[in-house]
Amino acid sequence: MAQKLALGIDLGGTNLECGIVTEQGTVLHRATRPALPERGPAPVLDDMAELIETAIRQVGASPDEVVGIGIGAPGPLSHRDGVIYKAANLPGWENVHLLRGIIKRAGLPATLENDGNAAAYGEFWAGAGKGANTMVAFTLGTGVGAGAIIKGELLHGHFENALELGHTIVDPGGRPCSCGQRGCLEQYCSARSLGRRAMEEIERGAKTSLTERVEPGKSLGSLPVAEAARAGDALACRLWDDACRFLAIGCVNVQHTFNPQRIVLGGGMSRAGDFLLDRVRFHLDAQKWHLHSDLPEVVLGQLDNNAGVIGAAGCALRSYADGVW
Amino acid sequence: MAQKLALGIDLGGTNLECGIVTEQGTVLHRATRPALPERGPAPVLDDMAELIETAIRQVGASPDEVVGIGIGAPGPLSHRDGVIYKAANLPGWENVHLLRGIIKRAGLPATLENDGNAAAYGEFWAGAGKGANTMVAFTLGTGVGAGAIIKGELLHGHFENALELGHTIVDPGGRPCSCGQRGCLEQYCSARSLGRRAMEEIERGAKTSLTERVEPGKSLGSLPVAEAARAGDALACRLWDDACRFLAIGCVNVQHTFNPQRIVLGGGMSRAGDFLLDRVRFHLDAQKWHLHSDLPEVVLGQLDNNAGVIGAAGCALRSYADGVW
Incomplete structure (x- = not known):
């Protein structure tokens, strides 16, 4: 029997990533290009189809080896219907039938997952979550995404929007969030929030080495803050510590909610x-x-920025193995 | 075929409740006696067995009609092993093999659930959660309990202690909780917390009609506060409103975590x-x-203080139907 492969796609506001992944979770080929979502869905779908075709050709896979495509994308979206309702970092995208578009172009079955879910599934299947029966993964990026695997299954929820843990309220009446709420977890422990809080302090006149790291027109990320904190910068230390404190609160809340084996x-x-x-x-x-x-147990992810691609491909392989396709 | 019945037991710090329940969720017979848990587990188990025997006799059920016993009890406990590890309101109880004790005494199969889970299952099966595929129920009692039903199944979690939503942190560094944390949800919207906050204000000299409702040595409950608020008492209004605000935060957090159809x-x-x-x-x-x-949808429960008994019996009927017994 030939080995089975799946395409994993990670669609973000900045990059479109594509990988071809084995049943063991190994990435055989990987490619990235700018997503440029402001062009609208059709050109992005064309790019996606091209990346897929190239990937299949590059690894020399035969048609019956490739079982299908998994796509991780920002939500809110419908896994069931393959539709992106809208997404903060895909400006102008509304009710995009992404799955229909890619199936038509690539001629392969496909499945759509929220990017937080895809990354969580990746870690569960091939990374730090291996062997856990119940697991929650946080994706600490620009915002805070998450996914939960309960007895081997991703939790979607009735409205298919579960695990938006970045928008659980941990500071009532606190920092305003772009989602319309106040005091959302991601306002305290995401890369964007760290950068914002640093900028606020700098504007208030705080003396900090972070000032030198600010590039005009660009926001500070989490890693420059971590570096400055490591080097002993007082403001950076305080901000980093505070982000970790809120992340710990997020973990405590996951503990008392899902009571998982691993975070x-x-x-x-x-x-x-x-x-x-x-x-x-x-x-x-x-x-x-x-x-x-x-x-x-609270552990670090093992797949770094491959978690989304590997997880999306894993979801595709799972759909195939379960006979969904 | 004869109808199937199950016994539902709700073991609390104050009362021991027993009901015999049909497959339709109807309570045929119900009895309550003081739990007196300070006597230790054995006399409580004896009382439980006696209540069960009486219930079966009273409804004139034949042995093959009664499929088993469901028990809801305060945790942390193990559903899998039938053990209560310890419980704040069962003083002195540690690692009590409750299931073994009741099976031995009553000669019937039995299942143990956290009381929050049992009540949630009751509402799901025979109350306000009917027809929902994913549902979370809060039990707003002395503390704040909860249970989640995902695609028809109670969520237990790896350590079997899921849905302790009363101990999710919603006010970092806030009011101390008996669990050792600070800012737990149940410090803001449980009966006990309402009573406590009222007492604190009275001690600080607040002018309020609640003063007349305080009985020496007894704590104020949530309903006197609700009544005073309805009657326009300013302090009671403020406390009630604040409890509802925190409860709404609890609901928002459930929305972004489980994304259920109904709360x-x-x-x-x-x-x-x-x-x-x-x-x-x-x-x-x-x-x-x-x-x-x-x-x-956020709705009121329909089973009132029968939720625990009905839910525990429902869990027993479910175990029987699923062939677990």
């Missing part, structure tokens, strides 16, 4: 490695309850 | 009816996001 911290901010993990664990220890020992 | 508000505090529901919906509307229309 995986992935996404760009997790590249700070132990500098993130140790601080989160410190705050977990300080904030957790003493009623019962049911604290999940 | 059910049950337990003693829900007896305030629309006075609770309208205020919670008001705060939901004020605090919810504007990104997507995925707000669950």
